[in-house]
Amino acid sequence: MRTVLNILNFVLGGFATTFAWLFATLVSIVFIFTLPLTRSCWEITKLSLIPYGNEAVHVNELNPGNKNILMNTGGTLLNILWLVFFGWWLCLMHIVAGVTQCITIIGIPVGIANFKIAAIALWPVGRRVVPVEVAQAAREANARRRFQ
Secondary structure, three states: OHHHHHHHHHHHHHHHHHHHHHHHHHHHHHOHHHHHHHHHHHHHHHHHHOOOOEEEEEHHHHOHHHOOHHHHHHHHHHHHHHHHHHHHHHHHHHHHHHHHHHHOOOOHHHHHHHHHHHHHHHOOOOEEEEEHHHHHHHHHHHHHHHOO
C-alpha cells in the first residue's frame, strides 16, 4: 500500500515539491553561509519523494543521550535562518500541493501527507528521515526510559 501511495504522491504533485527541495538543497550548497542547512534539505527531500513508510524524527528522539545545549542553540539559529531563506516558500508550496490534492477524493491521503511535510518545512534542522518502524521503536524506548 505504501508503494501505491508513494507513486500517487509523485504523480499528483510530489514531483514538484521534491524538485523544490532539490533546488533548495543545491542553493544551500552554493552559498557558504547556508551550507549547514544542506543535510536537513536533503533529509526532507527524501521525505517529500517518499512520504509513506518514512517519518521525520528529531535527533534528540533518536539518540537522547547526545543532547547538547550548544547544538540545540545552533540548531535554533539555523532554523531561523532556514525560515527566512527557504522555509516559508517550501511550506507554502506544500500547502498549495496539499489543497490541490485534497480537491480530488483519491488525493486526500497524499494531501494530508503534504500538510505534515509543510509543518516540517518551517523548522527542519535537526530532523532525520527514518523508516516508520525505527521512529516508533525510538519513541517506545524513550517512553520506557522516561517512565522507569
